[in-house]
Amino acid sequence: MGAPGIVMTSAQHFLPLVIGLPLLAAVFCLLVSNSRWSARFSILFASIHTLVVMQVLSSLRDSGSVWRYELGGWGAPLGIDLVLDGFSVILLFATTIVVLCVTTYSAAYFKTPQQTSRFWPLWWLLVAGLNAAFLSGDAFNLYVALEIIGLSSVALVALAGNVSAITAALRYALVGLLGSLCYLMGVALLYRAYGTLDLALLSQTVQGTPITWAALALISVGLLLKTALLPLHFWLPPAHAGAPAPVSAALSALVVKASFYVLARFWLDVCSPAASADALNLLGFFGACAIFWGCFAACRAKRLKLLVAYSTVAQLGYLFLLFPLTAAYGPSAGSAALAAVAYLIVAHAFAKAAMFMAAGSIQLACGYDDIDRLRGVVSHQPISVFTFAIAGASLIGLPPTGGFIAKWLLLNSAIDSGQWWWIAVILCGGLFSAIYIFRVLILAFTARQGEQSSSGGPTHPIPQTMMACGFMLAIATVALGFNAEWLLSYMDINLIGFLAGTEPLP
Amino acid sequence: MSQDLIYCTTGIGLFALGLYGVLFVAHILRKLIAINISGIGVFLVLLATAKHEGVVDPVPHAMVLTGIVVAVAGTALCLWLTVNIHCRQITQQGESK
Amino acid sequence: MLSLTIDIILGCGVLLLAFLSLFSRDLFLAIVLYISLGLLVTIAWARLDAWDVAIAEAAIGAGLTGALLLAAWHKIKEQSAPNPSTSEQSTPGQAQNVQ
Amino acid sequence: MFNKLEFEENAKKTTRTSRLIKGLSAVTIGLLGSMLVLSVISAEKAAPELAQTALDSISLSGVENPVTAVLLNFRSYDTLLEIAVLLIVAVAMMPESSRNTSLTAANSRVPTHPVLIGLIRCVIPLSVILSAYLLWTGAYAPGGAFQAGAVLAGAGVALLLVKRWQLNYLRLSARAFMALGLAVFVIVAATVIPATGRALNYPADYAGALILIIEVAATLSIAFVLILLVDQLLNMANKQVKPQDTQTEGLDKS
Numbered sequence: 001m002g003a004p005g006i007v008m009t010s011a012q013h014f015l016p017l018v019i020g021l022p023l024l025a026a027v028f029c030l031l032v033s034n035s036r037w038s039a040r041f042s043i044l045f046a047s048i049h050t051l052v053v054m055q056v057l058s059s060l061r062d063s064g065s066v067w068r069y070e071l072g073g074w075g076a077p078l079g080i081d082l083v084l085d086g087f088s089v090i091l092l093f094a095t096t097i098v099v100l101c102v103t104t105y106s107a108a109y110f111k112t113p114q115q116t117s118r119f120w121p122l123w124w125l126l127v128a129g130l131n132a133a134f135l136s137g138d139a140f141n142l143y144v145a146l147e148i149i150g151l152s153s154v155a156l157v158a159l160a161g162n163v164s165a166i167t168a169a170l171r172y173a174l175v176g177l178l179g180s181l182c183y184l185m186g187v188a189l190l191y192r193a194y195g196t197l198d199l200a201l202l203s204q205t206v207q208g209t210p211i212t213w214a215a216l217a218l219i220s221v222g223l224l225l226k227t228a229l230l231p232l233h234f235w236l237p238p239a240h241a242g243a244p245a246p247v248s249a250a251l252s253a254l255v256v257k258a259s260f261y262v263l264a265r266f267w268l269d270v271c272s273p274a275a276s277a278d279a280l281n282l283l284g285f286f287g288a289c290a291i292f293w294g295c296f297a298a299c300r301a302k303r304l305k306l307l308v309a310y311s312t313v314a315q316l317g318y319l320f321l322l323f324p325l326t327a328a329y330g331p332s333a334g335s336a337a338l339a340a341v342a343y344l345i346v347a348h349a350f351a352k353a354a355m356f357m358a359a360g361s362i363q364l365a366c367g368y369d370d371i372d373r374l375r376g377v378v379s380h381q382p383i384s385v386f387t388f389a390i391a392g393a394s395l396i397g398l399p400p401t402g403g404f405i406a407k408w409l410l411l412n413s414a415i416d417s418g419q420w421w422w423i424a425v426i427l428c429g430g431l432f433s434a435i436y437i438f439r440v441l442i443l444a445f446t447a448r449q450g451e452q453s454s455s456g457g458p459t460h461p462i463p464q465t466m467m468a469c470g471f472m473l474a475i476a477t478v479a480l481g482f483n484a485e486w487l488l489s490y491m492d493i494n495l496i497g498f499l500a501g502t503e504p505l506p
Numbered sequence: 507m508s509q510d511l512i513y514c515t516t517g518i519g520l521f522a523l524g525l526y527g528v529l530f531v532a533h534i535l536r537k538l539i540a541i542n543i544s545g546i547g548v549f550l551v552l553l554a555t556a557k558h559e560g561v562v563d564p565v566p567h568a569m570v571l572t573g574i575v576v577a578v579a580g581t582a583l584c585l586w587l588t589v590n591i592h593c594r595q596i597t598q599q600g601e602s603k
Numbered sequence: 604m605l606s607l608t609i610d611i612i613l614g615c616g617v618l619l620l621a622f623l624s625l626f627s628r629d630l631f632l633a634i635v636l637y638i639s640l641g642l643l644v645t646i647a648w649a650r651l652d653a654w655d656v657a658i659a660e661a662a663i664g665a666g667l668t669g670a671l672l673l674a675a676w677h678k679i680k681e682q683s684a685p686n687p688s689t690s691e692q693s694t695p696g697q698a699q700n701v702q
Numbered sequence: 703m704f705n706k707l708e709f710e711e712n713a714k715k716t717t718r719t720s721r722l723i724k725g726l727s728a729v730t731i732g733l734l735g736s737m738l739v740l741s742v743i744s745a746e747k748a749a750p751e752l753a754q755t756a757l758d759s760i761s762l763s764g765v766e767n768p769v770t771a772v773l774l775n776f777r778s779y780d781t782l783l784e785i786a787v788l789l790i791v792a793v794a795m796m797p798e799s800s801r802n803t804s805l806t807a808a809n810s811r812v813p814t815h816p817v818l819i820g821l822i823r824c825v826i827p828l829s830v831i832l833s834a835y836l837l838w839t840g841a842y843a844p845g846g847a848f849q850a851g852a853v854l855a856g857a858g859v860a861l862l863l864v865k866r867w868q869l870n871y872l873r874l875s876a877r878a879f880m881a882l883g884l885a886v887f888v889i890v891a892a893t894v895i896p897a898t899g900r901a902l903n904y905p906a907d908y909a910g911a912l913i914l915i916i917e918v919a920a921t922l923s924i925a926f927v928l929i930l931l932v933d934q935l936l937n938m939a940n941k942q943v944k945p946q947d948t949q950t951e952g953l954d955k956s
Contacts, residue, residue, distance in 0.1 A: 016901035023888050027881045071779045073903035078755050080779045114798045121793045144783040147576050155794035163594045170587040177541050177580045185548045192555040195748030211745035509610050516614035522735035527625040530724050539637045543621045553651045562652045563753035564768035570656050572784045574664050579791040582931040585675040586795050596682045654844035655769040662852035674935040
């Protein structure tokens, strides 16, 4: 049944492994259930996972074309295909690096057996869901992958164990379920009209008819709920701020990106005939609002983790500038915008994970994370504050970091497409980010004033590995800035409609 | 007016009803019921799509089976969180007295 | 024609039950109505030749979800009851339904 | 939207504005719903080509029931991930403290009501048989792992409800039961690679047997997970939760 003529390189067998390995790790950690051994095995699994993904990256570059892997050997319309192209491989890369660091961080962060016995299986199931979403080439399969991501994230948020975190988890769960249902309704309509679930086949047959508009609208509402774009962002700050620090890092860095990735796939590729320029501009408008509102709320936040969570809302806004920048401005501006956004996703993932890890370390060391009480924290938490500063520089978009390159690419594509107003939005966003980042840094670097600090109490020693993990990610943000060419070259291998034509590759 | 259309309309009606319920019904258990009602609506649309003249398409049936199990899993998780929160709120109220 | 009538009645019944379940005054009644909605929808799925789904819905969708909802309802009620400060939420109509 | 989650039943404070908002929203959702119906009417249903392909490939799938063929062969990857979803919820709802007993323990409070005992004696074996029948018949007729698992879980829940049984969900054997379905599925998916070159691509001769193995494992896991879900909701005692309440609000120190 499989389409003839598809050449399988041996490296393509790594694709199911990328999903199977985390699943096996989850089963393994569930059975072991001993916190020390679970942690060791998880670090081992994360290292193997990284090696496998790196192998996939290098082989994909060698083969130079999009990969399709037919699970079950049935082929596209009947079976489910795994699809790997430049966009998805970049997200896979971001996932694997963040997963490696977060896994090592968590091994030191979680101590009680009640938490570890749940955290490790749930964590690996979340990783499996993320990889499954990035590799999936099937609309319904994406639904199941998004459910895995959503439910495991909810369970991980609830691990924090206090009432406010569990309430945030419940709200998150309701939003997630509602979003999935809207998405599923959209997929049902697409299946009704076009009789297939495969994304590549859909993108060939979809026309701009009312039923496609309805389907795209439903899919978008569902995914926007999960991505937390501005009017639908209400659930994100409490959930991301209330979760345990490593979980917050993964949620902000990866989980919201998964639904954004699916959204981008549908707007730019699968349902592109139904995507009107007005609708794309509207998405961009909400993105711009999210940037300003997120920055404003971050400036007013009382707690450090809440500030970082609001900054996620703002940074997600930048991602949505992709849509107006690609809208009807020809292939060159479109592909440049997509490359910029893919790069921004990676840069933000590294920076935000590093930032949450630093915030978690500070919180663990001091026993609180109220911003007002952070005065002079640099004296006993130098590495964490330094990590926070580098990650913050990337979020603002200061030169040596990945964030700078991403903003610069975005600005370039805004200039190319002649939409000056987005230039203003990008620049102002960076300025406002600087305000809330420096608000924290200035406090952290100010010397303590006499007795005021005594309210802080003694600090607890925290494991060196935790600070090292955050710091490594911050370094990775800078390293990313120097290796932009390498990552961006993957965008040449692209499936998305306006880049590579719509026919599935041989 | 065909069978297909009747069930599609019913399905969309249930979906819309559930949507309204999730947004505007206060009690958390009712919100969950509303989400499940929305789910039934989606399943109805899928199954109505599956029935053609002569052939019945098994693919939507499999999708609905998967959807039912996922919906139960999500509902169970939400209920567990709900009971958990309620438990803690009650004990907190007890302690504060 | 007869089969269409059955379908229309079934569709209206399902919508009515859903409405009642969402907006009924008593929570216990709402859950029971939801379970009966699940059972009614099973018939609709049998009408659509989806026998596998009908069995699964009866067992998992209506049966298990209903059991979970009832369990949670019972739990919430049980926890609230001993605490005098929160006891005012049980309405008279619902006290009868517990039995 | 979900900023206020209500747990009490008679918390109805409808002001005029909120009623206005509700009314407007109802009208909006109604309008959107009718537009959805119109869009569905406007489009023709796609020709059942995929259905035809699926029905033509049934003979290669190792089972005769088309739905089972789709679930466990053509789109088995979806089912694999779906079992992972169940595992997530099971892990999330695992009890926190161990009761330090064996996997199953007879409860001391054995029911004395004769009708109840008689009922249990009939219902339990019947539902086990029904479950096995559903599992077996899934290859030819409606039925399959999920239905069988649900029925089996019904029997287990009945036993729990009459307090004949207690399960210790933290035992290794219990966790093995939970993970069995997913583990067997992943292992089968991987072991067929040398034979056919693709994950989840069963060799035609063994497809039926492999599907049966997966289904049996999945049924046991599903039944166990469902029992866990109901049991945890019913038995979540206040004392389990109390120790953590002393934690400082808003802090997640481990």
